[in-house]
Amino acid sequence: MKITCIVLVLLLLAGCWDQRLLKNARLIYSVAIDLKDDGKLFSSVTIRSVQESGGGQGGSVPVNDYLSATGNTPRQMRQNMDSKLSGEFEASKNRMILLGEKLSYQDIYPILDIFYRDPKSSLGASVAIVDGKADEITRMKQKDEVLIGEYVFTLLKSGERDTYIPKQNVQTICPILFDPGRDLALPYIYKSHSEIPTVGIKGLALMENHQYSGVYLNKTESSLMLLMSNQKGKIARFTKKVKPSEKNRISQYITIDVLDEKAKLQIQKTASGKIRVHVPLQLKVEAIEYPIDHLIDKKTVLALNKKLSGILTKDANRTLNKMQKANSDTLGIGRELMAYHPDLWNKTDWEKDYPEIDLSAKVTVNIVDHGIIN
Amino acid sequence: MKSRKKWSQHLYKTPQDRPISATSSLSDNVDYLQRSCFYTDDLITRNLPYNNNKAMILYLVSLSDVEKIQKAIVEPLLLLKNCSVEEAVPVNFKKTNNLVEAEFALNAGQCLLVSEGSETIYIIDTYIPVKRAIEEPGNEQVIRGSHEGFVEHMQTNLHMIRKRINHPNFTVRQFIVGRLTNTKISVLYINKLAKDELIEEIERRIRSISSDSIQTPGFIEEFIEDTPFSPFPQVLNTERPDRVAANLLDGKAAILMEGSPTVLIAPATFFSLYQSPDDYNTRSLVGSFFRLIRLASFIIAILVPAFYISLISFHYEVIPIDMIFSVKSGLTNVPFPPLIEAAFMQITLELLKEAGIRLPRPIAPTIGIVGGLVIGNAVVQANLVSNIMIVVVAITAISSFVVPSNEMSTVLRILGFPFMIAAATFGFIGIVFALMLLLMHLCKLESFGSPYFAPFAPINWKDIKDTIIRVPRWKMNTRPKDAHPSIEKNEYYSREWKNNDKQK
Amino acid sequence: MINKNDTITPLQSSLLIVQSQVGVGILSLPYSVHAIAKQDAWLSTFLAGFIVNGFIWLIILLAKRFPSQSLFQYTPQLFGKWVGNSLSLMYIIYFILVGSLILTLYLNVIYKWVFDETPIWATLLLMVLISIYLAKEPLRVIARFHGFVTVLILGLIGMVAYSYITIDIRYILPVGQSGILNIFKGSKEAAISFLGYELLLVVFPCILNGRKSALKAATYANLFVTLLYGFVVFTSLIVFSPIEIELVPEPILYMLKAFSSRVVDRIDLLLLSIWMVCVTTSYVTYIYLGGKGIQTLFSLKKQSTAVIIAAFLTYWIPLFLQGEVKIAAFSKYVSNISYIFTIGIPVLLLLISLVFHRKSKEQSL
Structure with missing residues (x-):
């Protein structure tokens, strides 16, 4: 009881030392x-x-x-x-x-x-x-x-x-x-x-x-980089020219929305002692704009998949190239080396070796959905 | 010291005092009785010769049933010749030759029959209680369930409890306390269910009451509770017979007082103050939800103003970005520090509440109008208080009124103030320390030997089922442990029919 | 000897041990263990838990030989009045030192994270007075409080788990990179955060049915604390990159600082509040232990006087101990002598009582 009183008195006597009024x-x-x-x-x-x-x-x-x-x-x-x-x-x-x-x-x-x-x-x-x-x-x-x-x-x-x-x-x-x-x-x-x-x-x-x-x-490259490091946001979209033969300019393009991405760094050591890193990226996508339609046809879809995979693989490799040129390891390949290949890491001087490594990507696109019309 | 003893000797007579035996002289006896009442003017004496013997009846007209005296005493004795009082009088009576006892019986509304040549005084029961009708208590209303409430007459109250518990083990022990008021109180419990130690402890504490007057149950409460300086009520006050019956069945004891509709239940726990009979009349899911809401109200009522004060005067980085600017814009023109602002609003609210209770009914509506002005837009526009503070105070007030027990609700509102002071001096740290102090106090409190903050401290998972939530009745197989009941089992296979169904 | 009324159930004793163990150290545990064991700090923490469990077993083995007496009561029986009482006095000093270490570290964190201007004596007094209010009560009341606030640890776990949004498991790989020796050295660092179990030396006689249940209760308590510490250390290791963790002495607070939700920003302040409760409970335990010792040694009638003396003694050290360097030195000193008091002396006592067949007189209990 006495202590309660003392505490109360103290509180009352005390100033508000650290007060910062909003x-x-x-x-x-x-x-x-x-x-x-x-x-x-x-x-x-x-x-x-x-x-x-x-x-x-x-x-x-x-x-x-x-x-x-x-x-x-x-x-x-x-x-x-x-x-x-x-x-x-x-x-x-x-x-x-x-x-x-x-x-x-x-x-x-x-x-x-x-x-x-x-x-x-x-x-x-x-x-x-x-x-x-x-x-x-x-x-x-x-x-x-x-x-x-x-x-x-x-x-x-x-x-x-x-x-x-x-x-x-x-x-x-x-x-x-x-x-x-x-x-x-x-x-x-x-x-x-x-x-x-x-x-x-x-x-x-x-x-x-x-x-x-x-x-x-740029934005496409950023998206691909993020997809390759499994950091997809809510939406990831690409608009790509797949039918240059079409007369109507709009019809030449397809817009896809990535539903699911899967990327895994594959690190290998080549015979010459060089580090080779391959990034296979698998994308499950939904076609959200494609005026030519016929996305129900298996052949069309396979052809589109192939075409898109080709285009995006080219983009992805360009992205990786840029990253190596900038000596910026945003994918965390070095961290991966440290965690799973510590002997390899210890032998490399990452600052110097990173631009030199053999870095490549392969994008596989798979259209799985196409909205409510075919 | 000496004079005090003398004075008290004169004033503090009890029926157990040294008996004064009656003499065989009628006039001597009557004279003594009249003298002992100081010839009070409502003492009626009447000559009533019977069996050719001089006799007299004495009674206090203010307490006795005059009609009953006429019908049951005067008429039979005048009409019948040659028979004894035992045969003639149809109502209960008692014989004594102790004048002190007779004197006290007279003061309790009994009629005394004194006859010449006999040392025996007949004490005939003629007490007429004045009762009001049974109504629902205004401070403990429920939506469903019994709408009976206690009245100022103890026998009626006992009746209402007894009709809910028809069992021979239901026991009533009467005591008379208060040497001037001679107040009748009774302790109720269910024998063999309530722990013997508990009943002994309650009786021991009641016996030690040596006050000369007991005016309300609050007096008894203050005499027998464990920690008088704690803000928390350690005895449950109620005016509802169903609540008393339910608590008796948990192995607790109730204390009734003549002349008051309030019944004390001991031991009380913190959570018993948060239970309402309504919880058992609604479905268990709904009941649990409201229990949780009530507990949340406890936290809101004591913490929200303190939290707000510490936010705007110490830790505004905690306020999310979308909100901080609207909070800030409300504060810009308020000249007072947050503590003063909050205290001002809280005190205004207390004033309004107090005025609302005391105001005579015809002028009560004015308080609503005035209150709306004080706690509302006007005070914000005058830049006395920020608009968020109004919201905070309003939430606090509503939360404190949610508690089923009025005592607890006042405690909550008072507890808010130390928390606000702690918040204004030390911010969050102050709140944490104040909260710890409160918790420590709750852990420390014990009511008649049972921990007050059970089942949280000590932790008892089993009893959570009827405290912060309410599980269905058939799940409550054991009584709550807080009163240490002698028999724990409570219910067993009440839904056995369901298993039987399946087997068919 | 011990008030019959003042017993606690095995569950309560478990929670009492948990609350005494979890305390001021938890915030900087990842940092200090990482400083030695690097990315394998989490292994060190688990290891420390197991080692501490061994200590607990030894203490209980000793306590079982004197089932109705506290340490302060049986040392005079074992060694005679003079040696026994001076041993008690050493323990009292040790408890007071740990108490003031708790206060010192607590102040250090509070001043870094919340207060700048508030005078030290005021913050300290607030803590000390509130702790006295609880510590002067019988053990069962303390156990009730400690038991109830254990619920808060669940909140702490929840908050730490919140940081799993941004983790990189690769930070701790490959496992075992810093070598067995460093892992062991790290566990020595971690063990100081486990302190608190030595309360068994004093409170063992109060535990209901202590001979059978105390071991289980203490083991469960220690297991819980080990898992908690392991979880906390593991989480901070995968949230912060190896170099960054060397910059943040209180990683647990730091990682919560960044998260903002719609309802509250700065969750670290809420964590700090929970942590303060844990610190208070540990501190209460130590001044209770110190107070009990003073009460027994000087045969004081009231426990409250003894507790106030103990708390008053702890109050002065943090007042004069300012600056990281001094605090670190003091902390080092206390952690070193803690080994003597938590394991050295108990083992000695156990051996002596075994060799000379000294046991408590009332074996019938």
Whole structure:
């Protein structure tokens, strides 16, 4: 009883030492970081705030405030920004980290360190590399009616759904960053400079260790790469020219939707001591657009399967080629070697040997479904 | 010290005091009795000569049935000659020659017949109870099932319980406590089912009550409960005979008091306060669902305001991104810290509730109007409170009213405050510690030797079937262990017919 | 000697042991074991569980020879008053040291993850006072609380299982890469997280039908803890890549930080809350043990006074022990002496009682 009293008194006497009121916080939604020509970092953020539309009853409209600062380190930039801001700079609900292309040619871990180190920071944020300057995207503040941070975030989410980019956040890229047997592929986005500026996904930027290799995969290649590493999102679609003989241009094409993918790395050691990796990829697909019809005919289907397999195998090998050129092992072949062929791994210098290995793919397409008409 | 003893000697008479034997003189006896009542004005004396002997009857007109006295005492004795009182009087009576006993009987509504030349005083039962009609108790209503409730007359209450348990082992033990009020209380239990130690303990505690007045069962509760400073009620209060009967059948004991419809049941456990007779009148699936809802209400009522406070003043990163901005926009214009904001709303709600009970019925509707203003849009528009806080407080209030026991519901609302303070000073950590303290307290509590937080602490999987959920009756083969009943088996093969069906 | 009323059932004793074992160590267990056994840390953890089970058997073998006495009561019988009492005093000091180690590590995590500004004395006082409130009660009340909060461990398992969305089993392959020696060394590191079973030395006489059931109860408890720890370590090994895990001292919290759901973000805070309960239960056990010792040694009438003294003694060490280096040194020191107290001395006592045929006098019990 006495103890209960003491505890209560203590609680009452105690201040609220660690109190951080939500009321005073200015919540950052997205951060863009660029490298300036003088070598300093330049960062801009969007802060979401609410504009009262008057009368109290009418509800309120969210708006983005733009804020920027330069500094030598991300933490210094935060400090500089905080000094320009009423209320407290609060990055714990940050959803987007956009890295400028120029910056990403450097080691990106030091940029992200601040996010990993602070217990309050949100590790659920997405990371993307921007073609050009990242600041240009934050500067838009708003894309049509949608706030820019949200816009890019949902853009990436739908990219994950469509198997253009892997499901990633700041936390999940960390194990890959530190894995000698695997490399990272970050979403590569762009802002178009047309009359109506748009922001879109360009593909996947291939990382060589901690920095951008300068090579990126386009959307088809990204999808194939993800399928080969068994990372299909909800939907994976390809539109391919299968009947060049048709007069009608639309009829030349078929669109397929991957229902199920199966890929397995096959690692072999050739007689000459070289490592040979083969990636057989089996796809079960549904034809979702094919104006010529007759998909009930077994022969037609087999012919289409063969045609599609050929086209996609070519695409897949091109993808692998690019990855080797970029020295970016996004499939995790090195990790596979480490786990199942440790003797082989110990003998290789993966950094050097990876572009040299014999890497090939074979895609087998099997149309199993064709919608509600034949 | 000395004077106090003297005073108490004069005031605290009991029927067990040193007997004063009656004399054979009628006037002496009557004189003593009148003197002992200080010539109170409702004491009626009347000469009633019979058998050619002078005699007198005395009774308190406020407690005795005058008509009965006329019909059953006066008329037979006047009409009949040459017969004894035993033959003439058709109602129950008792003989004594102890004036002290006679004096107490007089005060209990009995009629005394004193005759010249005899030391024997007849105590004739003429007590007339004033009863109200049996109604459903307003604070414990059910949808289905019995709508009877206890009244202020103990015999009627006993009747209502006895008619539910027709068994010779059903036992009533009467006690008289309160040296001034001489209140009759009875302890009810089912012999051989209730553990002997439990009954002995209850009787021991009742016997040690030395207060001079017992006005409500609350007095008894406070005298006999284990931990008086705990916020949790350790004795179950009810006005429903079916609830009492059900608890007696679990091997518990009930304490009835003359003059109050509230019955105490001991031992109580935390979960017995969450059981309602309604649970057994609905299907078991539905009953289980409502049990779970009620338990959730316990958690909601004490935790939600605290959780909200710690969210907006410590850990707002926990709020999902889609929600945080709407929470933030509501907060922007509120000048007070969250704790003050919440406490303000909670206290306002308590005021409203208290006012609602006390307000005379004709002006009661005003409280609804005023309440709607205070807990509603006006207070948000005045920027005193954020709109989410209104929602939080409303949810808390509703949750606390869900509990079937009114005592528990008040406890819940009070417990919310320390939790809010803990949340405002230490955030989640404060809540966790407050919660641990609460749990430790619950684990520590014991009611008449049985753990209060059973079947959770100590864990007893078997008893979960009638606490957080309610399994069908035919699954409850054993009684709950919390009262340590002497016989555990309860039911056996009530659905044997089903097996028989299959064999055919 | 032991209050007849104050007995606990075998199930309760099991849960009591579980709650005493699972505590402050679980958060950093994967990190500290990985530091030595690398990718085979999970093997080390299981190994440590088996070794600890051997310790438990020895302790019970000893306790069975004195079935109605606690350690503090039979040491004077074995060695005479002076040696026996000084042995008791050493045990009291050991329990207090472990108690303050728990407090120190707890504070370290709390300050890293939640509090920055709150003064240490306040956080510490909150913990100590609340623990005293429970530890001054009879064992059956403590067992009730410990038993009930074990439900929370299921929540902990659920949360850890949540991280199975992003795993790579290849991180632990090939199994056994770090060699048998390192696996054994790693299990030495893991064993400190299993501490708590030595409460059997003191509470054995309270266990209902202890001679028959205690061994089974303790083994089940240890098995559960071993599986739990093994699961936790295994999960963190396949969630974090080998180099990354060396950067995160509390991998369990760290891996939950990234997950956001529609309802709550930062599940790590919820895990931290559950963990705090586990820490409190371990701490309560140790100040109860220390308090019991003080009570027996100085023949105090009230257990609460003894527990308050024990808790007060544990309160000071963390106040002066700041900084990772000092904490690590202290932790190392306590883990080393723990071997003396959990296995060294009990084995010695067992041998002495076997050689000199010393047993508790009332064998009829």
